[in-house]
Amino acid sequence: MRTSQLLLATLRETPSDAEVVSHQLMLRAGMIRKLAAGLYTWLPMGLRVLRKVEAIVREEMNRAGAQEVLMPAIQPAELWQESGRWEQMGAEMLRIQDRHARDFCFGPTHEEVITDLIRNEMRSYKQLPANFYQIQTKFRDERRPRFGVMRAREFLMKDAYSFHVDEASLQQTYDAMYDAYARIFTRLGLEFRAVLADTGAIGGSASHEFHVLAESGEDAIAFSTESDYAANIELAEALAQAGERPAPTEEMKTVDTPNQHSIEALSAYLNLPASRTVKTLLVQGIEDDSVVALVLRGDHELNEIKAEKLEQVAAPLTFATPEQVKAAAGCEPGSVGPIGLNCPVFVDRSAAHLADFVCGANRDGQHLTGVNWGRDLADGIVVDIRNVVEGDPSPDGQGTLQIKRGVEVGHIFQLGRKYSEAMKALVQDEAGKAVLMTMGCYGIGVSRVVAAAIEQNNDARGIIWPAAIAPFQVALLPLNAHKSQRLRQAAEELYEELQAAGFEVLLDDRKERPGVMFADMELIGIPHRVVFSEKGLDKGEVEYKGRRDSDNQYIPLAQIAAFLKERLQ
């Protein structure tokens, strides 16, 4: 394509209302324009990328045996009432009345519609398993839409729903979807992790999120340096250091620690690393006015989700009042320690692994040093109640954990029978008995992938597209072409040759200054660039530069086509 035939709506300035880099660059590169809060038009440049993402998703869903369908965006309230979600869904669901005052919504998801379809079409276990997907426009009325298409109100999603006669069949399709997602994000050229996710309120049996790694990501994820293990930081299992707990070497002593209420202050005051101290947090127990002690290493953070799962701890997690602390420990919160508490004591694995540690003395202004489990106090109940940190052993025993931030772009989920039960979606099993179907669901935020790819791949000059989703593969820049017939001709010939070979080429035939052309093509992020200049042609050569390269290469004009074809294959 020629730039003269393309709406090349690049901007020099960073729009002031764009907070994240993908939003800034999508506006600046002329990929999207805002219509209203959370509503974006995809311009030709952006749509080329979106369609490439869509095509890869479609190919891999088909390859995995999923069947494409297309369900309406507008859904009748009756189905949501049947599943119970008409009331549950909050203001994020866009509710609509038609001309006859009947209730509808703009579907934020399609579990109800597909379950209604399948309960009518499927009769027998012989028709199962079956997996249906669509690539379709969804709407979620976010209270505060922002970050461009990363968290838009209207967005393009691939959603799939599978139906099974039993859990074993669900697990097979779930695994196939896991593999398909891995292939999709690999083909997209993105660094990603599939992470174990919390199944939350829906209570399915398994769930994985797929995250594109990017510093700006909303979620922190932990993953192994050696294996495929990855999990949302809230969910990653925290192990103690390897090996046995060291034997005691010190005597327990009381030290005065006036006004040292935080771990940081204490460890500075005692000139000890925070990892040699423990902190003792008192939280509400399940019985009225009861408290429970949670003991963690001083440098670790409490994981509230894990703590809430302890049977003796009240949910939501609530810290004890100063009065309760006084009653249980006899001191202010800053001096609480695990010795002599009259409440249950849960000790995080890493805290339980310490010897000769420091803890509060349960007397204001005093701590104990050289404390040892088993000798100075009972062992307590050892549990996992902290967030993992970098360097922790990986829970699968392979390597240690790294922590990075990620943008969630996919989610696979074992739904079980939540919807089939509510909506009476039955089939006959092999024995002729009517059974509820078991379901899975599998989403990819197609438009969000485009933003995530940019969050992961950019520099000060603009976007750096992975090859598979670049809007064009090659940019040809004939400089000051209006002044030189031979220069135009050389560029046109290469353009024609590459196009004929099936490559996607953008020929910049605008009458612009070289600086503008360079800046635009780097901003747009086209992977390969060829510059035609009079000076170069005098020497019979052109300049080639890959978008990630730091230097130009000078390639003989006669060889540039072959050179590019080799790189583009």
Added chain:
Amino acid sequence: MRTSQLLLATLRETPSDAEVVSHQLMLRAGMIRKLAAGLYTWLPMGLRVLRKVEAIVREEMNRAGAQEVLMPAIQPAELWQESGRWEQMGAEMLRIQDRHARDFCFGPTHEEVITDLIRNEMRSYKQLPANFYQIQTKFRDERRPRFGVMRAREFLMKDAYSFHVDEASLQQTYDAMYDAYARIFTRLGLEFRAVLADTGAIGGSASHEFHVLAESGEDAIAFSTESDYAANIELAEALAQAGERPAPTEEMKTVDTPNQHSIEALSAYLNLPASRTVKTLLVQGIEDDSVVALVLRGDHELNEIKAEKLEQVAAPLTFATPEQVKAAAGCEPGSVGPIGLNCPVFVDRSAAHLADFVCGANRDGQHLTGVNWGRDLADGIVVDIRNVVEGDPSPDGQGTLQIKRGVEVGHIFQLGRKYSEAMKALVQDEAGKAVLMTMGCYGIGVSRVVAAAIEQNNDARGIIWPAAIAPFQVALLPLNAHKSQRLRQAAEELYEELQAAGFEVLLDDRKERPGVMFADMELIGIPHRVVFSEKGLDKGEVEYKGRRDSDNQYIPLAQIAAFLKERLQ
């Protein structure tokens, strides 16, 4: 694909609520399912067809230089208020309030959104012309949605909008779109006509509708037997018979015609064809209580749209009251004739071409025969005020007119400056002056095309797909395959070979009776069918049948692959 991996949701019975054949067959062939009134899910079989239509439309739009974009479905009310259409649009526009009680609509069309985009992006005539299209889901809240996807509420549309610095540029793009549409419907394999359409209230300078011909079509269209001329019947110009008006041969006589009030009765009574009579209709004139006479040949129908365009005729067209008839003609309506009327007399071209005709005598119960213009009465004002009929000369002088029914699937329209004026969409022209952009718009009902294709191509057994949009190209039917290893193997081998050659093949691997397999494949309308039977294999052959063929062909097994490949190219 194998039928065992496909939701093959065929139905034996015709659903009772489906009125037109395309709706019936789309349900029966398992292409669509109803979610709610006017809302349909596209099942895998239907979506394959829809995507093929979409792909052809996209290719031809790209080839014609249009750029693809994707605009939001949800549009802010402010833009519609700016164009003045927020009030004009009736209940067909689905109005929505978001969580902050701001007004939006589910876009029934996108003139406002694209004009808003382009007025912000375009500065100079150098950026024009530009033509943007999208293939996107629209919603029109029909009062009475029916006929399946033919008149659904939610539907898939290709809409394009072009922007120009002047009318000449618009005409160029309009012509290019006309050609692109012709290529699209030709490639789709549909018999269609591009017909001149009324520009109606919008008042643009030109408009064509594209109709797929089908007996069940809602619109009657007239087209030439010899040329490209075609027009909506309301708009087609009606010419008189060729040649000079014959000379008088009879004397004018008064005949008694007691109780003969209609042309049919009169022509039977006088034993003359209706085409030898004229009827004289009195309608309201533009001045108070005035009347105007409209004279047509007895076998012709008044075209009210044409008559309303006469300056002396009141709009909307209103027939004179019996009192007005009495005052103007001195008789009852059944005996009115053009001689001696005290009002303006407009004569349709064909009536003006008659000699020796019969007309009312303006005396109750009497008519005149042998009447001749110029001799027995003044010539009157000759105009075109009738509907064309089959056999009329084509207005372009080539051939005669045929009349068929059609389903409107496309519409191209010169919008002019209606939206650019209301929304102040300006660019600088060559002289540096700010001018309003001139616009065109171009729609294709993508989902409607699928239904129209079926309306045109079906028989008692089901759909007969044009090759370009068939869900599969070939169906392979191994009969009772579970009983025969060699039969399964022969079918599998052909399946693999055709798939490897890039053809779309449906292998029916269900354990169904042959009758069910035949009926399903004919219902679905796959163009080519190959049957594998034990009896055939004994003779080393298979049965081939094209969907439109009446007889089977027996093809040696060794040649069937080559035979099919030749047909499928």
